[in-house]
């Protein structure tokens with residue numbers, strides 16, 4: 001079975017100013033690299049639907065979703081800043097709805113029999129968006145909206161979310177802390193933005209704070225020791241991934257020294273666990289990754305492993 005590759009043209013219309021690192025070119029870089037690597041042949045493209053109000057409010061407060069809807073500017077060139085680094089343009093609301101809708105479609109597709117895995121090549125990203133707060137380039141928490149959909153619509157009882165973005169997935173933790181249907185695993189540079197995660201108490205959260213300059217060996221050792229046994233014991237029916245590639249050595253958003261083989265390794269481990277417990281079902285959503293070259297190469301590696309070679 002090949003991989004579902006989900007995106008939407010609206011995801012490239014969302015802009016936060018000419019010099020903002022979370023830029024439309026990120027998705028072009030991924031697409032270009034997939035074509036150059038020959039991986040295009042192994043994926044089926046889908047247009048993301050827009051998530052509905054009902055779907056969004058499984059993960060977010062209704063008042064918050066309405067606030068984001070109302071904050072959207074109408075003018076062609078206007079920007080409305082929601083926090084210090086997160087702004088809405090005319091297209092942002094639709095892009096954010098499509099990004100969350102991609103995760104929903106990804107879940108629906110892997111729960112069917114045509115695809116075992118889906119990659120959502122979308123922006124804005126989602127993992128910093130809390131139940132009632134936009135921050136860190138994120139508006140709606142895509143992976144959380146997808147997981148909530150899997151629980152409500154498909155009756156799943158155990159979903160593992162793996163977040164290897166270099167930043168802590170504070171939004172996903174905010175939404176699911178204490179909800180035993182979800183096991184949330186996040187690895188991140190610490191101390192660093194957004195400053196959360198090092199002292200989380202919730203029993204369904206497995207955080208791995210790691211010092212700056214962490215490379216592949218340190219990352220892999222921590223994942224082996226902290227994540228893999230917990231996920232194996234949890235026996236998830238679906239694995240979702242917050243796939244951020246801003247921990248790459250060439251990405252100067254942060255100070256990790258990960259490389260493509262490290263992303264391949266963690267994806268392969270996730271795939272093995274999905275084969276063992278989850279009928280091979282994985283839905284991965286793009287989060288960070290701002291150096292265009294290393295982003296394209298890393299996603300290509302990640303997608304290759306998601307397709308699987310078992």
Ligand SMILES: [Zn+2]
Pocket residue numbers: 165166167244246287288289
């Ligand atoms: Zn990040």
